[in-house]
Amino acid sequence: MRTIKDLQHQNKNQELVILERQDERLYNQIFELENTLSFNSKTALKWFNYPRFRLYGILRSNRVVGIVAATQDYSMPYRNALEESTSIMCTYLSAGYLHPRGRGSGLFEKFFDSVLEEEKKRGSKEFGAIIREENSPRGECPSFFKKRGFEKIGESTVHNGPAIYLSIEGNDESFN
Numbered sequence: 001m002r003t004i005k006d007l008q009h010q011n012k013n014q015e016l017v018i019l020e021r022q023d024e025r026l027y028n029q030i031f032e033l034e035n036t037l038s039f040n041s042k043t044a045l046k047w048f049n050y051p052r053f054r055l056y057g058i059l060r061s062n063r064v065v066g067i068v069a070a071t072q073d074y075s076m077p078y079r080n081a082l083e084e085s086t087s088i089m090c091t092y093l094s095a096g097y098l099h100p101r102g103r104g105s106g107l108f109e110k111f112f113d114s115v116l117e118e119e120k121k122r123g124s125k126e127f128g129a130i131i132r133e134e135n136s137p138r139g140e141c142p143s144f145f146k147k148r149g150f151e152k153i154g155e156s157t158v159h160n161g162p163a164i165y166l167s168i169e170g171n172d173e174s175f176n
Contacts, residue, residue, distance in 0.1 A: 013060070014059060014060045014065070014107070014111075015058070015059045015060075016056060016057075016058060016111065016114050016115075016118070017057050017059055018054050018055065019055045019056070019057045019064075019067075050071065052071060052073065053070070054069070054071075055068075055069050055070075055095075056070065056111075056114075056115045056118070058107070058111050065098065065099040065102055066096075066098040066099060066107070066108060066111055067095060067096070067097050068093055068094075068095065068096045068097075068111065068112060068115045069092075069093070069094045069095040070091055070092070070093055070115060071091070071092045071094070072089050072090070072091050072092075072124065073092065089124075089125075089126070090126045090127065090128045090167075091119050091124040091127050091128070092127075092128050092129065092130070093112075093115065093116075093119075093127060093128070094129065094130060096108070096112065098111070109144070112144075113148070116148070126167065126168075127150075127167065127168045128166065128167050128168075129150060129167075130166075131145070131166060145168075148168065149168045150166040150167065151166065151168070152166055153166065153167045
C-alpha cells in the first residue's frame, strides 16, 4: 500500500492510497463492503496480473471505506463510439464504491476527483467510465459525471447488463 495524499473531510482524516496485491487484509475489508459491486475477491485479485491496473482506496482509521479501480487499455467499445478510429490509451475508472455511512457527505466526490488528478499526473489524457443502466435510469450521463466534463458516447451490454459509456479528455477545461 502506498499513500498518495491525505484527504481531510468533515474533520476526519482519510488517506488516498494505491492498494497492492499483498494488501490482502485490506481486500478482506473491501469484500465485506462490496455487496453492490459486480465482481468478487478472486476476480479482483486477477486484476493485479494486468500491468496497467491500480486500485485506489480511501482508508479511515486503517479501514477501507471506499475504492475506485483505474485500468489503462485500448478500448474497442470506446473506439466504436467515436466518430473516427483512435488508438488513444484510455484510463477506465470503474468499481467505484463508498461505504453507505459515507454516502451523501461529499467524500466520494473528493476521492474520485483525487483519483482523476493522480491519473492525470501519471499521463492519462482520456478517461472513460461504464455506468450500469440501473444507475442511470434515463440513459443519460449522470450529473456526478457531467460536473466533471464526462459525456455519453455510446451504449452497450457488459457482463452484468445494459450500460452507457462515458468519456472525457484529460486536458479539457472542465477537468481542471
